[in-house]
Amino acid sequence: MRTFMRGRPITMFIPSDVENYNDMRTELPPERLKLEWVYGYRGRDCRANVFLLPTGETVYFIASVVVLFNSEERTQRHYLGHTDCVKCLALHPDKIRIATGQLAGVDKDGRAVSPHVRVWDSVSLCTLQIVGLGTFERGVGSLAFSKADSGVHLAVVDDSNDHMLTVWDWNRKTKVAEIKTTNEVVLGVEFHTTDSASIVTCGKSHIFFWTWNGSSLQRKQGIFGKFEKPKFVQCVAFLQNGDILTGDSGGVLLVWTRTAETPTSKGLRGGGGEDSKIVRQVKAHEGSVFCLSETRGGAVLSGGSKDRRVVLWDHELRPDKEIEVPDQFGSIRAVAEGKGDQVLVGTSKNFILRGTFTEGFTVEVQGHTDELWGLASHPSRDLFLTCAQDRLVCLWDSADHRLKWSRSLEEHGHCADFHPSGAVVAIGTHSGKWYVLDAESTDLVAIHTDGNEQLSVMRFSVDGSLLAVGSHDNFIYLYTVSDNGRKYSRYNKCSGHSSYITHLDWSPDNSFIMSNSGDYEILYWDVVNGCSQIRNRSDCKDLDWATYTCVLGFHVFGVWPEGSDGTDINAVVRSHNRRVLALADDFCKVHLFSYPCCTPKAPSHRYSAHSSHVTNVSFLHNDSHLISTGGKDMSILQWRLNHRPFGPPQPPSFSPHLFPLSLFTPPSALCPPLTSIIKIFLSLGLHLSLGAHLFLAKSGILWPEQKAVI
Template sequence: MEHVHARLCALELRVQTQDDELTVLKAALADVIRRLNQSEESKAKGKACDHPCARVCARRGGSARRSQDRSHGGSWDEDSRLHKAASTSKLLARVAKQAHSVFTVLFLVFCLNVINVCVSEGNSIKMFMRGRPITMFIPSDVENYSEIKTELPPERLRLEWVYGYRGRDCRANVFLLPTGEMVYFIASVVVLFNSEERTQRHYLGHTDCVKCLALHPDKIRIATGQIAGVDKDGRALAPHVRVWDSVSLNTLQVVGQGTFERGVGSLAFSKADSGVHLAVVDDCNDHMLTVWDWNRKSKVAEIKTTNEVVLGVEFHPTDSASIVTCGKSHIFFWTWNGNSLQRKQGIFGKYEKPKFVQCVAFLRNGDILTGDSGGILLVWTRAADTPTSKGLRAFQIVRQVKAHEGSVFCLSETRGGAVLSGGSKDHRVVLWDHELRPDREIEVPDQYGSIRAVAEGKGDEVLVGTSKNFILRGTFTDGFTVEVQGHTDELWGLDRLVCLWDSAEHRLKWSRSLEEHGHCADFHPSGSVVAIGTHSGKWYVLDAESTDLVAIHTDGNEQLSVMRYSVDGALLAVGSHDNFIYLYTVSENGRKYSRYNKCSGHSSYITHLDWSPDNAFIMSNSGDYEILYWDVVNGCSQIRNRSDCKDLNWATYTCVLGFHVFGVWPEGSDGTDINALVRSHSRRVIALADDFCKVHLFSYPCCTFKAPSHKYSAHSSHVTNVSFLHNDSHLISTGGKDTSVLQWRLVEASGGPAPKPLAPPLLLPRPCCCRYRGTSLRYQGNRRHERADGQRGARAGPGPDHLGPGPAHLGPGPAHYGHDSTHLRSDPAYLGHAESEGQSGADAPPHAAILDPPPDAARLSSLVGLVKKTSLTPPPLPKSKSFLKNVSKQLSNEALLWPIGCDLSDLGKAELEKMHSVKAGVKLNK
């Protein structure tokens, strides 16, 4: 079955690739036919047309007829291993003589996609995407292009806040630390969140998706495991486990690099020997169980468990030689002796064998408690090993309890020896006493999803993680409150949620469900309404305060990918996958819309567009790499002579193709690598979202090939969109498969504080991404010529209104997901560290729309409430009478305080000073 599944995945990927090729071939074929027609017309007139307009794309986009003098420097694609072509002009001449042959025309189309043609067109630069030329004219104020150099921007990014939680496909991943912080993960970030102080700290050591988390018996050290990834150069990064200190956030050890295959499925510290050893189950086919002396990074024992899914592993709390694993239709009891592991399978006997043994916990008397897919709790006790026909039995079932309707997804032991259980179907959390009798229970509302994790909180509080990516905190008597929430699907509207967030308070203001996927959106400049485009061609206008529906319109029957209001809000441009840009006049403060005109000329779907400040012009990109300009005043006509637009000013810059931004494209890019970009309001920097889990920061303008950038990692799949807040104090980025929303603070290189925000931002959902493959670049005219060929594969990467899960975004500058919006990427990322010029530091999809409201603070206050906190400087660690004081200055001069009752007696003073930076003479505040 796994072989068949792998084969199906390979075939699906091949189909997606062929769809991309067909799109490019169709566009190139249309271009060839246009040029052949123009050639015949030129011959009929008796002369060649040398006017610049003849070199500009005709209607529906492509490139214009090339001049008869072709460069002989074009070369075949390396992968094709063909010889160099003599000249493109001769090739066109041969084909023109045989134009009646369809085969010949298709052969020409193929050649145009493998030959990189360099044409001198005066003051222009030509870049090739999959063999298709993209001409960009140099502005008049650039006197000598060869002298332009693009430097790294002085601004840097610092991860400030992470919105979301990974509960949909993980379990037992929420815990309370002695510092009063919750620890959980999303994407490749492990978050330490203090709900009372509303502060976050982040462990940024991982390079891809974190899948599991385990607490050391001292509750200070933490082990987290990740899946396999890819670095910024495309090299594979092995899955591994990182053991780190939750106080200093320092990595203590990296375990298992080169040992694990696909990823780390589950892990656990030993308990009886004070956490010296670590058990890890690999996600490979054989689900290898390994035991490590993690301090020494040495593997002590290794053995294959089963080909079936393994869901959990635990050490026995009193017997360091006993390990338990559970999963699909099995529970195994392992005896560890030296470098060997011996397996004894649990026998269900007269009890019904469950499809899945979901979780394991331990009772005070050493008995083992399991929860399964039938909602049953089974108590296993050690029995004398008696030879039978079925072999030895290490444990036998002595009791069965019906606990939940549906699966028992998680079990957690409390400090007092009781047990917490969480049910999936019945959404109940039950507290069981020492005799395994139900003591108290509470039901989690349906809107939060089923339960994936339970843990004991402060006092009698309980922490609950759910399948809809909520973390709840509450008691059995008072109910739950939402502490963390996030989206449940990719952030270009796939979960059908539109959300409004307060970036200063880091809280959700409201969310609303849509009837279908909302792929793009934009705020009216007044901030009073937001327009949202959907997959079917419908678009809605919602009141930004009440979420009431203001208007509904339909343009075509294909996906809408871009929505952009003009600067004054008088016009709205809607870009569609039917290749048109629809224009509407807007009145009554964004509440009334009338169709004005339609821009017709692109030969592929619209990916990005921007307005000029005077509403007179539009610049747009399409899926076949066109850059077209439109005269809105004169009937939305296409401007044939694109060189006339080289000096136009643009109010925003979200188009990924253009002279001022072409330097962001990496060498060897395949065109799908960049999902979104946005220029800051100050026009100093460009933020970019790529397909390799990175957020980039470039200087603006970025008009030199292979321009340097600061690179940041925290996402663990394709980054779908980026957007600056209105005062450029922060950048928001959204993820695809990782469903995360990250808030970055812009700081100077010196690390100084960023400007204070004037008002909270508004965020919603929106998509886009462009499919470009095989990028090459040449400087035209008398300028130096460079070329970069190569391909980098891109992987494919609810109901009534309610205060629903997490952040969806709408944002400046849509990008596109082409014809296959399921072709996503889920690759690696290295969290929080900047990478510049090779130095390391701090799934192609449509990008999420991230909308920042206009800078009218008064208007915004009426929409989302006045912001009480105007300073977003990194908050100090929590201060409380119940915490220890006198903490080392190594933690940025911030106080770290320990809770009352925290038992540090097992740790000596020297170890405390070394591991936790606690000064000598610390006194426990009782």
């Protein structure tokens, strides 16, 4: 049978055991994927995106997933409503509802979706409102809930050239005001804590004080006067007396107070008769003040970029406590109050740290910091390895969701494979150099070089006696392997491809290799007879393959979408039980097909969570989970493979002893699924905790007789 990619013919031979190809059908697999764990955090190019929720969970985002992580119980929940990169996050004053903004993207069916904001419930994970479809350009840069009117309004600044500021009655999905801010970069927007008619935006060379009268916005620019004007005003916070606090690129905190109040400016929606002037300057950090956060007690936390210091400022804006984040974690991008005296810190190297000013920090979340391609699963344990352009090689434990170890290489990592014994792992790099590391100690076992171009695939034979190295110089290099993967000797090389090697697989007896290239070739190699190319490819139609990662071949022909240009699929992998085929595509999707998949336009289950091209997929040794890696989103996603449909997400349990009840100011009503579940729960005569009762009573969910009990 023949198909075409970019006008090039691709010939595939039907195996002998297929009696009538025209009668073949590929059905949806009964297996399903459910997102179980997300590794990584987006801190490198975002800010103020780590918060503690009343549930005890830390909320943050990476790719198109918003993660709610309980560090004590080591559990995660995921809000999956977004269709592309999440760029910003804001907490409602009730600490329950959350607004998250995304870039322009595509929906699950591949249709374009404009940038928008989603307001959702952090208890039930239900979407409450979608705001701004068709309004924002490029993406949502920053957003904030109003505070003085209990979060009725939402301010949003988009990523258009004019950085449009819009104010929304978000519950009604109504835009009530819109205005151009500036052509310069805008880094933040905030409502005043005591005056919902006052909004502050800041960014490159500016701070603007906006007065909103209910239908229009009036701007007044902050004047620095005798104080040095910074290149960037990075962040805004509010002091207890109503003064405005800014942090800038010069490491300075400035206190702005409002003056010349006129009668028209009184009340929640007063006019624009106020000016703001600087009344105090404090040198706070070396380098930028990158983030500010108000504490429950009215103090302020600041995070420095260059000096990596977190400082707690008292009510008089005097430094009370401080701590320096170690250099290995990068500079500070987000800081927030945690439980008790704890502090949460997000960093530029994509770490989330938790600690205190006296005891230091521990790592809560970590991930890669550059484009991610290399992925390999351990042959017998619940472990997998990743390597990326950040030069890091990381071994992860999929059972307890922790990093086992990481090691830095001299080169950008691109591909990897474990020796069948699991004792060592081979990592290929962008320069043609490849390393072999001890999988336990991370010691360097061997180092070799094949050519000077990128290595795209490393693949051990089934018994571990041979290693095939596929390169962008069009060759496959073969090595004999001994001493349990610790000694390597060049054996031969496969020469015949007209473009770079993309994928390859071994036969179970180590005698043959199937390989794909960048110009859509499917070639077969006789390893035993000098690695010669098998010219009559029909002789290979009945060969079995120990793995199936080649994206071109009869058994995976059906995964290609109609009209594909040949670059739409980055990786495929067959499960060890040979029942399903997982696929990583260029459109942020993970697919699950039945195997074999040899009929055109075969159906698949599609899963969204990545926000960049999905670069690789790999089943764990027992097929219990699938791991997928994102390219520029730098995320690692762990999916549980299950034969049965999954139920709705479960809300977390609440403990009235962990948080003051004042934090549990809930929305007026939760979404219907949670309401129904709770009413069924109560109708069965089951009991809720006191904290849950109080929360639900405030929500208006409990029936009158239930409220009377409280």
